[in-house]
Each structure stands twice: as C-alpha cells, then as structure tokens.
Amino acid sequence: MNEAVTEAVLETSGLTKRFSGFTAVDNVSLSVKAGSIHALIGPNGAGKTTCFNLLTKFLQPSAGKITYRGDDITHLKPADVARRGMVRSFQISAVFGHMTALENVRIALQRERGASFDFWRSDRRLQRFNDRARALLEDVGLGPFADTMAAELSYGRKRALEIATTLALDPPLLLLDEPTAGMTEQDVARIVDLIKRLRQGRTILMVEHNLSVVAGLSDRITVLTRGRVLAEGNYETVSRDPAVITAYLGSDHA
C-alpha cells in the first residue's frame, strides 16, 4: 500500500473514556488511512469495544477529538455518524431476531431508499428490495436462509447476517467488532474471503482476536492494552515487538 500518499479517513487525538474513575480508553490517537484494513487488537478488556463505541458515538468521550473525512464528529449523534457512512457491527451479534434474514437486510435498505415513514402503505412495497437483499445474503453464504427467522440461525450465521445487513448500507468506512468471534473455522474462512472482497472502495477498521485473521488481512495494526496504544505498525513489526509479546500473548495464554 502506498501509505505515504493516502490520507486518513478517521483520526482520533487524545481519545479518552473514563467510567467512574476507571479509564477504559486512555489518550488514544489513531489514524485510519483511506482504503486500508486497520486492525485493533489487544487482550480482553483492553478497551477495543469501548473505542468502537466512542468512534460511533454510542458513548461520549471524556476527552479527545474524533475527525472523520476532515470533519470534527466528536459531538455527533450515533445515527448521524452512520448516515455519514461510518457503520459498525457489534461484538455480540446484533440481528433482529423476530424478523427473517431477508427482512433483516431489507430494513437497512429501507431507510436510504426512503420507505421507512409511510405508515399508510402496505409492506408489500418492501418487496422491491428483495433482489438486492437476496444478493447480499448470497454474498455471505446465507442464500438458502432468506426466509429463516434470524433468531433461529446458528451463531456464525447470525454474524454473517449482521455483516450482510451492514453491507446493505454500502458504507465507505466499515467498523467490524470481532467479526469472526465464535465462528467455526469454515465460517471464519468465508468471512475472511468476504472482507478481502469488501475492501474494494472502502476502509475497514476491525477489532479482532484471531491473530491469523489479522495477519492475512490488515495493512496496519494497533495494539491496545489497558486502554493505551502499546504498539502500531504492520504485522511483522507488531508481532516482533517484545512489549506486545508479553502484554498481548502473555495475558491471552495465561
């Protein structure tokens, strides 16, 4: 990657989050380059999910600044961040359990295409989104499950459905929180494949625990421990860093 010339899509400076005295995210400065896959790794409790919550405005930072495409978004509302094209997935799978897989994807298509407020129309109007929704389900290997209730899908498939729903918005900046957590190896391979295909024309920031996934995918890795940035660089640099080996692998294998 020609990192020197590509500019940052998402930047933070001094990002900090304190929960009643406990600092979960401590003075984190990140710079996510356009078109890159950037991984955020670190042991459990390092503050990765909290970081995501701050970036997507689900939490308000105690200090620091967030810039997205040059705009200060520190005080935006979460729905507005999503509307600007920064869309996240959740660590705990977030699907609409009482709706079919197809309806799950359609709900994401519905808002952008202006069919979410009409209460006087029949919901058969939503069928015009079916083709696009089915194509997205095919993409994540859920083609045969279009009419299955989301709650009845296996864990791995729920994760896949969540990604398909996120992709329905075609977000230029995709934030994935442990997309492969709890998946079988086969599912992981499919998601890794998908992420490789997805990177065309977009930037991906992902939290990941599975090191082999990160190694094969990411251009840049930020290692977080106890809310602080411990190291940053490509896989080779980071994986050889002695501090990373003790902090990350140490506690992970404890």
Add this chain to the structure above:
Amino acid sequence: MFGFSRAQLISLVILIAVVIAAPFFVYPIVAMQVMCYALFALGTNLLMGSVGLLSLGQAAYFGLGGYTAGYLVQSLGLTPEIGIVAGGLAGGLLGAVFGWLAIRRQDIYFAMITLALAQIVYFGAVQLTGFTGGENGIQGIPRSALFGLFPLANDHAIYALVAVVFLIGVVFVHRVIHSPFGQVVRAVRDNEPRMVSLGYRPASYKRIMFILAAVLAGIAGGLKAMVMGIQTLSDVGIATSGLVVLMVLLGGIGTIFGPIVGALIVIAMQYYLAPFGAWVIVIQGGIFVICVLVFRRGIVGELAYRLKSPL
C-alpha cells in the same frame, strides 16, 4: 387479502357480522360504546404493543377529542363529522406536543410523564369551564345531521356511522402495523441500538406512533360524545386512562383483535355489574388479576398462541 392472515380474515368477517347483528340483540348504545372504547384501545395498543411503551395518560387525547367535538357541535352548531374529525386533530396535536416531551424517557419514566401531562389536561378541563363546562361537562350535545344531510337522531342511524368509523379504524391499525413504517417500528422494538447503528433515529418513529394513537383516541372520544350526547370530566380522568390499558392487557397486547375483545368485556362488565355499585371496581380488579395469572398473553393473545397465527 390486504395483508391479513387467514385467521385474521376470518376474525374480521366474524367481527363485521357481530357489528351488523349487535344492535338487534343488545342496546345499540352499549354496542356503540364498546366500539368507541375499542377504537381508543386499538390506538393505545399501537403504543403498548408495537412500540412497547406504557402510557398512563391516554384519556387526555380521548377526553380532548370528546370536548372538541362536543363544543363544536353544541356551541358552534357544526355538523358531527366536523366535530369528530376535529376531535381527532385536537388529539393528534396534543399528542404531537406531549409525545415530543415524553418519548425521550424510557419505561417507568415514560409512564410517569404521560400520567403527569394527562393530569395537567384534567385540571385544565376542570378550569376551562367555557370550553368544557367544568364539573357539569357538556350536556345535551345534539345529534345533528351528518354532513347536514343524514339525521342521526335515530339510534340505528348513528350506529351505522360508529360501525363504519370503527371498522375503518380496525383496517387502518392493521395497515399501520403491516406497513414499511410498521416494519421499522418492529425492528426498533427488536434491537434499538442496532437500528441506531444503521442510521435510524428511533425517536421519530415512536413519536409518529404516539401521534397516531392520540388521533385514534381523539376520534374515539369525539364519536363517543356524539353517541352519548354528553361529555364529562370522567372521560379525561386517570380512571379512563387505566381502563383502556386494562382493555388492551385483557384482550391481548400486540394483537389486532385483542383490544376489541378487551373493550367488549370491560364495557359489558360495567353494564351488567352496575347493580353491584362501587363493587364494580373490585370485581373488575379481581377479573383482571385472574386474567393476568391465567392468560398472560390476554384472551386473544392466548388464542393466537394456541392457533400459532397472529390475530
């Protein structure tokens, strides 16, 4: 048809048959009252069942609808359809303001805010005697001719009007639930943070539902004022707010036909238990407790569960 499931279509046919036959078997006045309260409960269920918000102040919109219709028809001599439509609009406007204030709160705080706001309306109704008649209410609202053409003085004539408005209300509520908007509301209910992460602003959808519920309450209140010929403080009081919640719970929260069955049972009890005087409330309370213990889903909810089909 119209997106109704098979079981719902059968229920709708039964409902229409019952509505047509009822005035020949029971006092038309009672049947009309049931339909007015059923319409009120249908709206309340949009909030309770679809959004999952318990409002303890729905009587504010019901009462305002009644006062508006009563005032326009009695004092200004306007025709009943204008009164009823104005009742719905007044309810909707009040709902827009109160919804804007209440929707930011969750759960019990939401219930408390709606209750407090409704109490303000109640005290307003006591004070604004020029509009509401205060303690006396509005008495002797004339049943003037519909559109100035069709006399409503006869019970069967006004019955036809109430039946038509009520059945349109049933179809309307079904449509709202099965609309693109209804789909969004269902998804918000299912997983609100996920909807936010997809760029939705859930509060907007809840507010619209709040307004729709208030409009239906206002129309129901206006219709009831026309039917009864009087409009009193009790329609805007907390007991009425409680009554409509009871109807929804008894019939089956989140079902189409539940609120109707709930309204039928509650109003029928009030009539047939009237000889017991003050005991009515105790008996009603007892029945409510038993229902909650035996059918937690409500009567229609339980039936739908057994039939494995939405009703």
